[in-house]
Amino acid sequence: xxxxxxxxxxxxxxxxxxxxxxxxxxxxxxxxxxxxxxxxxxxxxxxxxxxxxxxxxxxxxxxxxxxxxxxxxxxxxxxxxxxxxxxxxxxxxxxxxxxxxxxxxxxxxxxxxxxxxxxxxxxxxxxxxxxxxxxxxxxxxxxxxxxxxxxxxxxxxxxxxxxxxxxxxxxxxxxxxxxxxxxxxxxxxxxxxxxxxxxxxxxxxxxxxxxxxxxxxxxxxxxxxxxxxxxxxxxxxxxxxxxxxxxxxxxxxxxxxxx
Amino acid sequence: xxxxxxxxxxxxxxxxxxxxxxxxxxxxxxxxxxxxxxxxxxxxxxxxxxxxxxxxxxxxxxxxxxxxxxxxxxxxxxxxxxxxxxxxxxxxxxxxxxxxxxxxxxxxxxxxxxxxxxxxxxxxxxxxxxxxxxxxxxxxxxxxxxxxxxxxxxxxxxxxxxxxxxxxxxxxxxxxxxxxxxxxxxxxxxxxxxxxxxxxxxxxxxxxxxxxxxxxxxxxxxxxxxxxxxxxxxxxxxxxxxxxxxxxxxxxxxxxxxxxxxxxxxxxxxxxxxxxxxxxxxxxxxxxxxxxxxxxxxxxxxxxxxxxxxxxxxxxxxxxxxxxxxxxxxxxxxxxxxxxxxxxxxxxxxxxxxxxxxxxxxxxxxxxxxxxxxxxxxxxxxxxxxxxxxxxxxxxxxxxxxxxxxxxxxxxxxxxxxxxxxxxxxxxxxxxxxxxxxxxxxxxxxxxxxxxxxxxxxxxxxxxxxxxxxxxxxxxxxxxxxxxxxxxxxxxxxxxxxxxxxxxxxxxxxxxxxxxxxxxxxxxxxxxxxxxxxxxxxxxxxxxxxxxxxxxxxxxxxxxxxxxxxxxxxxxxxxxxxxxxxxxxxxxxxxxxxxxxxxxxxxxxxxxxxxxxxxxxxxxxxxxxxxxxxxxxxxxxxxxxxxxxxx
Numbered sequence: 023x024x025x026x027x028x029x030x031x032x033x034x035x036x037x038x039x040x041x042x043x044x045x046x047x048x049x050x051x052x053x054x055x056x057x058x059x060x061x062x063x064x065x066x067x068x069x070x071x072x073x074x075x076x077x078x079x080x081x082x083x084x085x086x087x088x089x090x091x092x093x094x095x096x097x098x099x100x101x102x103x104x105x106x107x108x109x110x111x112x113x114x115x116x117x118x119x120x121x122x123x124x125x126x127x128x129x130x131x132x133x134x135x136x137x138x139x140x141x142x143x144x145x146x147x148x149x150x151x152x153x154x155x156x157x158x159x160x161x162x163x164x165x166x167x168x169x170x171x172x173x174x175x176x177x178x179x180x181x182x183x184x185x186x187x188x189x190x191x192x193x194x195x196x197x198x199x200x201x202x203x204x205x206x207x208x209x210x211x212x213x214x215x216x217x218x219x220x221x222x223x224x225x226x227x228x229x230x231x232x233x234x235x236x237x238x239x240x241x242x243x244x245x246x247x248x249x250x251x252x253x254x255x256x257x258x259x260x261x262x263x264x265x266x267x268x269x270x271x272x273x274x275x276x277x278x279x280x281x
Numbered sequence: 282x283x284x285x286x287x288x289x290x291x292x293x294x295x296x297x298x299x300x301x302x303x304x305x306x307x308x309x310x311x312x313x314x315x316x317x318x319x320x321x322x323x324x325x326x327x328x329x330x331x332x333x334x335x336x337x338x339x340x341x342x343x344x345x346x347x348x349x350x351x352x353x354x355x356x357x358x359x360x361x362x363x364x365x366x367x368x369x370x371x372x373x374x375x376x377x378x379x380x381x382x383x384x385x386x387x388x389x390x391x392x393x394x395x396x397x398x399x400x401x402x403x404x405x406x407x408x409x410x411x412x413x414x415x416x417x418x419x420x421x422x423x424x425x426x427x428x429x430x431x432x433x434x435x436x437x438x439x440x441x442x443x444x445x446x447x448x449x450x451x452x453x454x455x456x457x458x459x460x461x462x463x464x465x466x467x468x469x470x471x472x473x474x475x476x477x478x479x480x481x482x483x484x485x486x487x488x489x490x491x492x493x494x495x496x497x498x499x500x501x502x503x504x505x506x507x508x509x510x511x512x513x514x515x516x517x518x519x520x521x522x523x524x525x526x527x528x529x530x531x532x533x534x535x536x537x538x539x540x541x542x543x544x545x546x547x548x549x550x551x552x553x554x555x556x557x558x559x560x561x562x563x564x565x566x567x568x569x570x571x572x573x574x575x576x577x578x579x580x581x582x583x584x585x586x587x588x589x590x591x592x593x594x595x596x597x598x599x600x601x602x603x604x605x606x607x608x609x610x611x612x613x614x615x616x617x618x619x620x621x622x623x624x625x626x627x628x629x630x631x632x633x634x635x636x637x638x639x640x641x642x643x644x645x646x647x648x649x650x651x652x653x654x655x656x657x658x659x660x661x662x663x664x665x666x667x668x669x670x671x672x673x674x675x676x677x678x679x680x681x682x683x684x685x686x687x688x689x690x691x692x693x694x695x696x697x698x699x700x701x702x703x704x705x706x707x708x709x710x711x712x713x714x715x716x717x718x719x720x721x722x723x724x725x726x727x728x729x730x731x732x733x734x735x736x737x738x739x740x741x742x743x744x745x746x747x748x749x750x751x752x753x754x755x756x757x758x759x760x761x762x763x764x765x766x767x768x769x770x771x772x773x774x775x776x777x778x779x780x781x782x783x784x785x786x787x788x789x790x791x792x793x794x795x796x797x798x799x800x801x802x803x804x805x806x807x808x809x810x811x812x813x814x815x816x817x818x819x820x821x822x823x824x825x826x827x828x829x830x831x832x833x834x835x836x837x838x839x840x841x842x843x844x845x846x847x848x849x850x851x852x853x854x855x856x857x858x859x860x861x862x863x864x865x866x867x868x869x870x871x872x873x874x875x876x877x878x879x880x881x882x883x884x885x886x887x888x889x890x891x892x893x894x895x896x897x898x899x900x901x902x903x904x905x906x907x908x909x910x911x912x913x914x915x916x917x918x919x920x921x922x923x924x925x926x927x928x
Contacts, residue, residue, distance in 0.1 A: 034839070050557055054674075057561045060790070067788040067832055067843070082788075082834035087842055089349065092522040093562045095670060096447055097353045112673070119673045144493055145840040152470065155350050159462045163455030166412045168334045168739045174411040175369065178423030188416040188441055191448060195352055218416065225414045 023049045023122055026130040027062065029086055032143050035150075039143065041132075051123035055110060056090050056100065058122055087146040093118040095259065098194030101201070102147055103134040108198035108257040116196060116259040136201035140208070140244045151197050153243045154211060160239035161232040162215040164225050183221045190218035192260040199254035199262075205246030209267050210254040212236050217266035220273050230277035237274060284539060284900055286912045289700040290394045295918045296376070299398040302701070303744055307751035314339035317750050318502040318758060320487055322474045322529050324351030326446070326731055327714025328508030329453035330738030336460030338743060340750075343500055344457070345469045345489060347524055347845075352454045355510060355522040356734060359446025360567035360667065361430060362438035363410075363731040365403040370427050374435040376400045381919060383729060386432040386619050387694070387722025388872035388888060389921055390542070390896070392914065394701060395719045402740040403732050407439055409739060413452040417441050428572055430727035432619040432926075438728045443567050443667045449731055453738070472498070473845065474529045475776075476769045477505060477536050477710065484710035485759045488769050490777075492845060495838040497773055499766045501759025503750060504709045506742065507533060508734075511693035511715040513546065515853045515860065516805070517797025519690035520552055520565040526849040527856055530697055530716055538705040539898040539910060541718035542695035543856070544864035547725055547873045548806050549691030550576075550623035553674055553684075554643040563689040564674060566646070567667055568727040571616045573651035573660065574684070576623070577603045578635040578644050588637050595637070595645055595683050606630055614926040621724045621873045621886075622926060624688035628806050629884065631687075638685055647683035688806060692730060694721040694873065695863070698898045698912070702745035703737060709753075711746060713737035718896065723872020777837050780847045785830030789846040792827045796820065796850070796857055804861050809877040813865040817858055824854040859899055859907060866909065869893040881923075890921055 024047045032039030046062050053061070063085035070083030091099040100117040104110035110120045125131060135147045142150050179187075193214035200208050216233050219225030225232075248267060255264045291302040309317065317340050321332040324346040332344040346354060366379040380400040384391060407425070411417065417439050418426040427436040441448040460466040471492040478486040478499075486501035512527030513519040534540045551566045579585050580602050587593045606626055608615045618626075627644050630636070637643050652660050657680060661668070668679045675685070697705050697712035699719055704711050714734040721729065760766075803816035827850070835841045870879040870886035871893070879887045894916075900908040 050559065052556050052676075053559055054561070057559050060561055061559055064788055064790065067834060068786070070834075082832055084834055085843060087840055091348060091353055091524050092355060092358045094358060094564045095673075096358050096444065097348075097355070097522060098350075098357075099348060099353045114669070115673050119670070121674070121676075123676065148840065150493075151349050155352075155458070155468075155470070158455070159458040161462075163459045164412065164414045165459060166409070166456075167337050168330075168409060168456070168743070169405075171405070171408040171412045174367070174407045175424050177411060179416075179419055180423050181419045181421050184416050184419045184423075187414075188444075188448075191416050191441075191451065192444065194447075195350065219414050222414050222416065224412055 023051060023125070023127045025049065025125065025128070028130060028132045030134045031086070031146055034145055035142055049122050051121065053122045054093070054118060055104070055120040055122065056088070056093060056118050059086060059088060062086065087148050089148050090118060095119040096194060098196040101136050101149065101196060101198070103136065103201065105132055108202045109259050114259060114261050116194065136197055138200050138206040140206060141197055141200065153245070154195055154197060154208070156243055157208065157212060157236055157239050158215060161235035164219060165228060177224055179222055187218045187221040190214045190221070190262060190266050193262055194260060196259065198257045198259060200245065202253045202257040203246065204251065204253065205249055207248045208240050208245040209248035209270070210258060210262060210264065212240055213266040213270035214262050216273055217269040220269060229273055230280060233270060233273040234277050284706055284910060286539070286698065286898055286910055287700060288392065288912060289702060290392065291701065295393060295397050298394050299401055306745065306748035309747050309751050309754065311339050313754040315341070317341065317753060318343070319504050319506065319746070320345070320500060320502040321506045321508060322487065323354065323508035323510060323716070324457070325354035325356035325508060325510055325714060326450055326453055326734030327716070327738045328354070328506070329450065329457045330735050331506055331508060331713060331742050332466050333453060333456035333460050334739050334743040336463070336465035339465065342460070342466040343469065343502065344466055345472045345474060347471065347473045347492065349470055351457055351468060351470070352450060354450065355525050356731070357447045357450045358522065359731055360443045360565065361569035362428065362440035362445045362728040363406065363449060364430065364437050364728040365407045365439060365732065366400055366437060367404055367407060369425060370436045372435045374437050378435065379403060379437065382433050383720070383726055384722070384919055385922070385924055386726035387724055388886065388924055389722065389890070389894070389916065390871055390914065391720055391722030393916060393918055398741065399720050399733060399736050402736045405740055406732060406735045410449060410452050413455060415441060415448045415452045428569060429617060431568055431571065431617045431623065432726040440569065443569065443664060446731060449735065453735070474532070475773045475848065476532050478766050478769045479536055479707065480763060480765045483708045486761060486766060488773050493840055495836070495841060497770055499761040499770060501761045501766070503753045503756060503759070504711065504746060507697065507710065507712045507716050508714050508738070509716050511696065512856055513690045513693050515796065515857050516690040516800045517793045518555065518560065518563050518801070520549060520563050523562060526852070528849050528852045531852040531856055533697060533705065533707065533710060535901050536707065537901065538707045538710055539698040539900055540695070540859060541698035541896050541898045542863065543860045543899065544804070544867060544874050545694035545723050545872060546690060547620060547692040547694060548624040548688045549620055550627055550688045551646060551686045552689035553671065554638060554687040555640065564670065565691060566671060566684060566686060568620070570646060570664060570667060573663065574616065574646040574648050575605055575650060576607050576616055576644055576646055577605045578630045578637055580604045582634065585635055585637065589639055596649070596681065604635070611926045613928050618926045619724055619726060624806060625875060627688055643685040643687045645683040646686045648679060649683070652680065692725055694718065694723065694725055698896070702748060703742055704745070704749065709749060711742060713742055723874055777844070780831070780844065780851065781833055781837060783828060783831045783833070785832050787830050788832055789843055789850050792823060792831060793850045793853065795823055796854060799823070800857055804864055807875050807877050808864050810865065813861050816861040820854065820857045820861065827851065827854055862907065863897055863899065866897060867893055886924070
């Protein structure tokens with residue numbers, strides 16, 4: 023398969039950035055999207071025409087920087103806006119699980135970084151997501167120390183609750199929900215953690231403190247507010263439902279009325 | 282011999298060693314803990330849990346990771362589960378049984394005392410993780426559920442769907458975040474350790490590269506903990522994440538820490554087979570699938586040919602014409618034999634010409650009988666996400682047709698040599714989790730990596746490191762302007778410059794792939810003397826070629842992913858040579874290390890306990906042939922036996 027790639031190139035956070043067009047040929051439909059980018063980078067390094075590099079002996083053009091790691095859809099490191107959709111045209115997967123068979127031969131593919139005020143570009147397609155860590159640091163945990171814990175089976179959890187908690191906990195923290203939200207809201211991300219813990223008896227004890235602290239931190243960091251467009255749910259690679267946002271709102275109201 | 286290997290195994294009965302040891306080692310008072318700095322490198326289950334637990338104790342912790350968040354560490358990808366000796370299913374499990382299964386699974390090449398300690402603390406891990414809110418699978422009564430894993434005849438594996446590693450890591454990451462918020466831990470993301478700094482022979486800090494700005498930075502401490510995982514990516518194609526690497530471990534080795542059992546690598550039997558030259562990594566299909574999936578190849582060569590030409594579907598082959606070879610060869614354990622055994626059995630069938638895909642390197646993992654027995658819904662609840670993952674990659678629906686699988690590199694049992702306190706041969710330098718060698722011997726059992734990472738991080742290191750630090754309370758904070766730091770920084774800058782100034786013609790990946798081919802061919806699933814000697818030569822040639830012809834674009838002072846890879850592959854090229862040397866000296870078959878010269882008449886591994894019952898430990902020798910040391914293993918409490926999974 024052959025493709026025309028329009029890729030966002032931006033040297034650094036301070037650089038303005040622009041789209042550049044590349045041609046790529048003979049790609050197997052079984053190639054993953056990120057492997058296709060590996061092939062492009064190999065091509066750029068081997069056949070580049072960067073004047074400075076040619077002068078020095080190797081011809082390389084600067085390869086495209088993109089975040090990736092596990093390449094099996096669980097680490098949450100990969101991102102990319104592909105043809106206007108977070109993680110590309112296939113549903114319920116991250117970019118690393120996307121394969122070229124989902125595109126038409128000869129298609130032009132536009133590749134952009136996440137664009138959101140709270141996640142600035144570091145280089146090309148790589149963005150800074152440390153704000154997500156910051157939100158979780160505000161309270162996305164149960165405050166127990168290592169040691170001195172009772173036997174695990176002394177806390178029974180109804181199976182349905184455990185399953186629902188697991189549904190929410192499947193979040194990989196990739197940021198697709200934020201990138202896709204017209205308000206740049208992190209509500210689905212925050213809700214997944216709040217809801218997952220609020221559903222468990224061991225998480226209820228500090229549920230009120232948790233939800234208030236995480237919401238406050240989210241606002242502080244410049245994320246937008248939620249207007250229930252449900253775009254986040256559409257693009258979540260782990261199919262996390264907006265039901266969890268509803269639970270977050272309930273938890274937040276409960277906490278506020280107690281104040 | 283300049284180095285003496287003293288394992289510091291406590292005296293006394295097996296089940297009292299750890300308790301006695303804990304009560305005899307020193308502790309540091311809370312007021313003094315505040316004065317002591319600890320660096321933790323890596324944020325997987327080992328690193329995150331250690332940093333959190335040390336922070337809780339009141340030490341000043343700095344934690345480093347190469348990703349943009351601690352949560353990305355590759356522990357997150359562990360699917361199947363975590364073992365513990367809870368005996369909740371009442372199937373006669375016990376600490377002793379978990380200990381024995383692990384020792385036997387490791388083919389009697391691990392330390393009794395370490396493994397017993399691991400089994401002892403396993404239950405605390407489950408308690409803690411539940412308290413942290415890890416949503417483990419539960420039965421309708423609300424209590425925890427278990428499943429079985431390879432090498433065990435009891436159900437002792439706790440799980441959270443096919444995402445157990447993710448959930449455990451989110452628990453540890455939560456605990457870490459709590460400490461970061463409290464200020465006891467400071468985290469440095471997108472930082473890669475490029476060297477370890479020793480002052481008077483003791484580990485006192487690290488040199489890192491800030492991967493965003495490219496700046497070289499210096500950090501000091503009273504002790505350094507390495508938790509950077511394994512070196513499976515030496516093979517290029519593995520189930521490891523793309524950025525997982527062995528460089529931190531390798532820098533410690535080059536500064537004098539001994540490297541133990543480098544040849545012990547684990548090949549996981551159930552991975553999605555290789556499809557082409559451009560493939561970047563292999564995807565694991567959890568071992569838990571072997572609870573309900575049955576592994577087979579056709580009995581008839583005609584069927585194999587038709588399958589390869591896609592003239593029939595696997596589901597069309599009748600039961601009578603299928604060879605469920607694991608059930609045939611190992612009736613007692615069947616599809617749940619340990620990983621090394623299952624991997625070799627797959628290779629044996631494929632070598633005999635029964636491989637089921639075009640490359641001849643695949644076998645089937647079939648859920649037909651499980652779906653008939655339990656229904657699609659139950660199977661979906663158990664393995665839904667794995668089935669989805671498989672379908673996205675291969676475009677085949679495993680509810681209808683069997684999965685195709687083949688072994689791939691997954692884990693490395695070898696690592697930095699550590700004593701019972703998890704301290705390396707460098708005072709103040711500790712190694713935990715997959716980065717050390719201590720608990721899995723020649724082969725790791727499924728669901729034991731998560732157990733070991735968390736055991737080391739939450740329950741062992743926080744005690745044992747105190748014994749060392751108690752002697753350091755008078756030592757002031759490390760001055761990073763000390764000449765040792767400047768020397769290390771100079772070396773790092775020189776290496777960076779050298780990498781960037783080759784300006785050859787081939788990208789880093791070209792060398793990495795070539796190295797992977799050599800390693801898979803000669804230091805992979807089956808090894809022999811001739812092949813290993815050849816590998817050593819070829820690796821050495823490739824290393825020269827790398828330094829003459831690698832092309833790394835860009836500059837140091839910027840975000841430069843090719844440079845990151847350059848550092849890692851330069852180290853892999855050195856490490857590979859050590860792995861081959863270790864495989865060459867170990868003239869026995871044991872666990873994941875199969876020497877073709879050494880096998881039983883029916884093709885099983887043949888250990889040589891008389892000559893090889895030791896841990897090999899290699900010492901760096903300034904670029905010359907590395908020096909070889911041995912830690913003899915003694916088995917006081919278990920009887921050595923042939924690893925038999927047949928009856």
